[in-house]
Amino acid sequence: MFAxxxxxxxxxxxxxxxxxxxxxxxxxxxxxxxxxxxxxxxxGHFRGRLALAVNPQTGDHLCISCLQCERxxxxxxxxxxxxxxxxxxxxxxxxxxxxxxxxxxCGLCTEVCPTNCIINTNDFEMADYSRESLVYDLKKLTLTQxxxxxxxxxxxxxxxxxxxxxxxxxxxxxAxxxxxxDKPAGKPxxxxxxxxxxxxxxxxxxxxxAAPEAKAAEESAAKPAETQAKAEDSAAKAIETQAKxxxxxxxxxxTAAKSGETQQKAEEVLKAAEASTKTEESSEKPEEKTxxxxxxxxxxxxxxxxxxxxxxxxxxxxxx
Numbered sequence: 001m002f003a004x005x006x007x008x009x010x011x012x013x014x015x016x017x018x019x020x021x022x023x024x025x026x027x028x029x030x031x032x033x034x035x036x037x038x039x040x041x042x043x044g045h046f047r048g049r050l051a052l053a054v055n056p057q058t059g060d061h062l063c064i065s066c067l068q069c070e071r072x073x074x075x076x077x078x079x080x081x082x083x084x085x086x087x088x089x090x091x092x093x094x095x096x097x098x099x100x101x102x103x104x105x106c107g108l109c110t111e112v113c114p115t116n117c118i119i120n121t122n123d124f125e126m127a128d129y130s131r132e133s134l135v136y137d138l139k140k141l142t143l144t145q146x147x148x149x150x151x152x153x154x155x156x157x158x159x160x161x162x163x164x165x166x167x168x169x170x171x172x173x174x175a176x177x178x179x180x181x182d183k184p185a186g187k188p189x190x191x192x193x194x195x196x197x198x199x200x201x202x203x204x205x206x207x208x209x210a211a212p213e214a215k216a217a218e219e220s221a222a223k224p225a226e227t228q229a230k231a232e233d234s235a236a237k238a239i240e241t242q243a244k245x246x247x248x249x250x251x252x253x254x255t256a257a258k259s260g261e262t263q264q265k266a267e268e269v270l271k272a273a274e275a276s277t278k279t280e281e282s283s284e285k286p287e288e289k290t291x292x293x294x295x296x297x298x299x300x301x302x303x304x305x306x307x308x309x310x311x312x313x314x315x316x317x318x319x320x
Contacts, residue, residue, distance in 0.1 A: 042122045044154040047105045049123040050098050052141045053116065055160050056149035061142070062117035062160055065091035069109035069118055077102035078109060083231040094231050096141055100126055101134040116157050 033040065042048075054061055065082035081095040109118050121143075128134055143151070152159065 046122050047107050047120040049121050049126055051119060051121050051143050052096060053119050053143050053148040054145055056145060056152055058162050059145045060163050062115040063093045064115060065093045068112045072108045072112050075102045075104055081235060094228060096138045097135060098141060099135045101131050115160055119151055
């Protein structure tokens with residue numbers, strides 16, 4: 001009796017303890033968040049979608065086409081297209097592709113990048129309807145200047161150094177002034193008379209000297225675009241030639257298969273012809289024997305019996 005009362009009291013105590021925890025949590029705010037209305041606060045080094053950052057201060061692209069990320073990638077999902085610049089004699093980026101359908105987000109490419117150009121963003125919503133749409137090109141991968149500044153501050157990355165500007169070409173006026181200074185000095189009266197006349201000439205020479213400089217600057221600015229277009233054309237031609245070689249290889253395989261089939265058919269026809277000739281020879285042999293018997297070449301059994309009887313009759317007469 002006492003044991004039953006003790007058990008009932010213990011069970012009531014446990015029920016009261018559970019109701020106490022329920023009432024305690026009922027007054028608290030909910031911990032769960034409704035995604036995607038409220039986004040989670042991810043860590044700075046979260047390995048999400050890959051992207052290419054630009055200089056947050058100048059907006060220049062940071063990729064130098066060193067191909068280290070392409071070499072270190074274990075899935076071989078990075079493809080870089082570049083060419084050697086004729087002006088700087090350094091590799092220049094043309095296109096950058098990453099197949100996020102193959103990427104396993106290991107972060108090795110971000111570690112080996114010498115300029116901190118390729119980084120892992122906090123974007124993890126990458127679901128799509130086709131595998132081709134998961135291949136990001138240079139336009140999709142490149143971040144804006146504000147986004148790059150946000151990730152640089154969140155990941156605590158050092159600010160990149162600005163690219164060195166190309167050295168300015170010497171002015172044409174300074175080059176024209178050197179030969180004039182090298183000439184021997186004339187009479188002082190000639191100098192005094194030549195000074196007022198030289199001023200308008202120098203004023204007229206300045207715009208004439210500035211015109212070729214502007215043309216040279218325009219030509220130098222147009223050269224990278226031309227080289228980039230040529231490189232793109234050459235890449236397209238290489239892809240076309242590769243497709244043609246694949247087509248020719250498939251055609252050659254088809255023709256080889258067809259020739260093999262025709263050879264097999266020819267062998268079968270030859271075997272059938274040989275079999276037919278053998279059957280014809282076997283059928284012709286008895287016909288030849290019958291012909292020989294008919295022509296008298298081979299004596300028949302009836303003739304042989306008649307000859308033996310004719311030979312035996314004189315023997316019997318002699319005996320009688």
